[in-house]
Amino acid sequence: MVAMPVACALLATGCASKSGQGDDALQIVANPVAATAAVSPAPAVAPAGTVLASAGVTALAADPASGVLAVAVDQPPSVLLYRLADPAAAPVRVSVTGPVEELSFGSGQVLASIPSRGQVAAVPLSGGQATELGVPGQPADAVAAGTDTLVAVRDRKSVDVYSGGALVRSITGGLYSADEVVHSGDQTVVLDRLRTAVFKVDVQGGTIGEGLRAGDGATNAVADSYGRVLVTDTRAGALLAFSMDPLLLRQMYPVPGGIYAIAYDARRSLAWVTLTGSNQVVGFDVRGGEPVEKFRFPTVRQPNSVAVDEGTGRVYVGSATGEGIQVIQP
Template identity: 35%
Template structure:
């Protein structure tokens, strides 16, 4: 858990709840696990902190104002999205070396890793961008009106869930098209998926409410199958 005000990353052991705090860069905003390490985006430090076994292993240069951080499914690559620089940089999780950087839209905010790819939410550009790695580049742009923001990946069902904050909806997507929409709580900034049941959780920044959504399986005619 990034602790922005204290410049720390907090690791909480389950089920006991023991907390281990490790100092990182300025204003840690997001984090991802890869290669036995934690990768932490330092939003006000233009860096990514790499933490291993409760100690700071390295601080790497990152795109300006790093927001979203994610890893590929095999955990071999980590991506950091710079909100102000409007760029994504990809790192090798073992060597800590940069694999390359590319511009991503006009207002990227969040990123998710899937297989050997990354998907970036371009909030101002109303799009979901598929980023390939060899070389690092935008491979596909899917238009997504409604100020997209939060993203969650359901790997078991190969679905992407993206919140649309201007429309109070969440979109269910494949990697290249929108399947359907569901109404949500107001200003749905955050979304998560239970990998076992497929249940979707949507959180509101406006009033702090949490919505639970059981979408059922998608069919081509738009009906739900429980």
């Protein structure tokens, strides 16, 4: 398989758009539906590495700086704080008000997005009680950006900017949904799963900028070390790479098997993606002109989330069906 270098001008399906839903060069179908993870079959082989018992995992995030692995589970809704140095040790459990969709680290805490409750929970790294930030609507993702917190609010189709717990501005325009926000350096991109597109966000200017189609069913995104945002196209089965400044589609690499979750190891330039249709996790070296597969491991069933510890290279995979947290040392 080879990557397909592409530029905006070459895409027959359309490139930038700031228009509303009635005049949209990015829209694929009349009534778009967000792509979701492929349903996993029963595992054919045992998962690699070790598996820690857990309820259904809804999100994972690792932070080597603090030495913490954060795991969101659904029964009961909680964030579990593991020590990366000893993941087999019992975690600290912090209760939250509802199912967590995304986790991220920032400002010495874990940000847990809870769309069903209209909240972003700030979980102390040492445990204890979470502090809830009320967000009007469905906050699908939240990331730290300096002293600010950027929140993708799905139903309001906005990126909200909070500072000191107060709403500074809501950035809207041209989105059908705001599902994930990626911030790297001074660049910010929002993923719209309904439009299956990515858009630049001018946080200081308060505007949604140019947008590009992201395959046929984009689901998850992460920044890499090379000024790009990597996106999983679950419907078409591909790993996409967009430069962020300017926003251009640079690579489209076929990855069959139900590509879904993604995490990035900056120290090793490895993008780890899960394949829920085949219960696998694959590590791609993304330094060159096309991704190069370096690792492939069997996983727990329904591997809907993945995280990587850049310090050790250890990979963590979460089963959404309650079959545990998998720990793999490549």
